[in-house]
Amino acid sequence: MVKVHGRCNLACRYCYLYEGPDHTWRDRPAAASPAVLGRTADRIAEHAAAHRLGGVALVLHGGEPLLAGPDRLAAFADTVRARVPTGCTVHATVQTNATLLTDAAVATLAAHGIRVGISLDGGLAAHNALRTDHAGRPSWPAAVRGARLLVDRHPDAFAGILTVVDPRTDPVEMYVSLLALRPPALDLLLPHGNWSAPPPGMPDLTHLPMGPGSRRATPYGDWLCAVFDRWWAAPRRATRVRLFEECVALLLGLPAATESLGLDPLNAVVIETDGAIEQVDSLKSAYDGAAATGLDVFRHTFDEALGHPGVAARQAGARALADACRTCPLLTVCGGGHYAHRYRAGHGFRNPSVYCADLERLVRHVADRLAEATAGDPP
Structure with missing residues (x-):
């Protein structure tokens, strides 16, 4: 760049x-x-x-x-x-x-x-x-x-x-409005935030537990899931959405990664x-x-x-991640999330993503849709 x-x-x-x-x-x-x-x-x-x-x-x-x-x-x-x-x-x-x-x-x-x-x-x-x-x-x-x-x-x-991504917008309306511009591809990016400067719409996270299973609200994950369902269920693929394509590929064990998902080196x-x-x-x-x-x-x-x-x-792949990430069953798909989103003042970048719960919501949702689509397929 x-x-x-x-x-x-x-x-x-x-x-x-x-x-x-x-x-x-x-x-x-x-x-x-x-x-x-x-x-x-x-x-x-x-x-x-x-x-x-x-x-x-x-x-x-x-x-x-x-x-x-x-x-x-x-x-x-x-x-x-x-x-x-x-x-x-x-x-x-x-x-x-x-x-x-x-x-x-x-x-x-x-x-x-x-x-x-x-x-x-x-x-x-x-x-x-x-x-x-x-x-x-x-x-x-x-x-x-x-x-x-x-x-x-x-x-x-x-x-x-x-x-x-802005969770204050209607996700499907936003996606459909962009389709009107006939883009060959869409990149849906989470706003850059971290544990010390939370993204818009998230509460103060300083004293909340980090890592998978934190069970907090997932406004960004919910938004992305709504767009994914509209994209996934369309009779034809109107555009590529890199985040979704990479998530599906990683769930299938294929080599793929963005800055937000996967373990491939930057x-x-x-x-x-x-x-x-x-x-x-x-x-x-x-x-x-x-x-x-x-x-x-x-x-x-x-x-x-x-x-x-x-x-x-x-x-360094998984070796650079927090302990909670290395033991997470979603490790190879999530990859710890975007590096910048792991930062916490005084603790550096060796933390789960501030979007950990949102990413877990999205990955599990995509996995469910993928399982439904392949149910009954021969092994």
Whole structure:
């Protein structure tokens, strides 16, 4: 993930990056310089060659990456492709809030093999009320215009929609509203919270027991189960929902994992606008400086980043989990949940996820539906 631009044209009130505890973005350049982008391309190529990679995922991120301009994004993707070894495919995606999408911008991105993922809180204006610009004006009119342009004129460039779960919304209404935008895939993400800063709608969890069987309310799990049932029971698969597909695959014993499920090691790194090599941004929801490694693309390789203690902890699988997680029957499916959601001040990240009960609710629900669907099948 490369931060081509480190600022955003929106001021979403729940943003963990700009409204959260980490303030390191304030001291960084607004945009990555040509020197940073060039050196990053070199490091990607170096890593691909050293490990004989057949492909790499290049995510152009922010902030709002389109503030850097589509031509600059296209040029960087071209540079990376030119420098990686022959036979290594670069799968490039830009993640945007869609407000700056124009026909010319999408045409440029598509022509340079960059697919477009958009972030929305739902497919209706009411769902996106917290996504405002810095003057407090709603972003929805511009965002939906950009999304529809992508759907209607450049569907082959549409990577999908990323949506943060909000249990205050009607889950089925939200899901159906997004289907109207014909996304090829949906990512349903739990809001970044932890035991010391609980997600919206959760009570103070400081003195509650952690781990499976805590028997507390599961607003996020209930919401996800409702969407799963609508998705699962549809006569045809209207879109891919990565969280659900991965959960089903893991229950069937297949190799699969997202940041929220499974035990596969994390395989992502972030390059900041100043060239710093950092862990994924979600850690910034825990405390100031949580994602820092002290490394940068000018002096260090990505293999050195793999050796950083914070990164290594996320390569350790079950060994890095809390005792309660390692003895849980859902271990291989849940995987301890998202790493950032395990944080508790004074206790680090070796805790169950703050969403432990919600994840248990979802996994058991999906398992029940899967058992019903396969009942009577030959062994």
